[in-house]
Amino acid sequence: MGNSYFSEVSPLYRALGVLVVGLVAAFVALQTEQGKAFNQLRKDSMVELRKVVWPSRQETLQTTLIVLVFVLIVALLLFVLDWVLNGAISMLIG
Incomplete structure (x- = not known):
């Protein structure tokens, strides 16, 4: 509705207006009890995020390779199982 009402105004000014309204x-919202609780949760989350021990590049690559190998093995097993069951059903049906 705002875009229709303010259609003659430059899109830049409309975007800035939306930004200002959003900030207000x-x-x-941050003045309410729920807003204050949310802000405290955000602060606590940032503190906990600083405590995280991030994996090194080598650990990340090794883990990724392990996951890829495992996915390929499971895919191969499912392919073989599907192929065997398909052959059995085809023989059974005729």
């Missing part, structure tokens, strides 16, 4: 809405 966020400021008002």
Whole structure:
């Protein structure tokens, strides 16, 4: 509705207006009890995020390769199982 009402205004000004309205809405929301609780949760999450021990590049590559190999093995097993069952059903049906 806002885009229709303000269609003669430059899109840049409309985007800035949406940004300002969003910031005001966020400021008002942070003044409520739920907003304060959300903000505290955000702060606590940032503290916990700093405690995370991130894997090295080598660990990440090794884990990725292990997962890829496992997926390929499972895919191959499912292919063989499907092929065997398909042959058995074909023989059974005729």
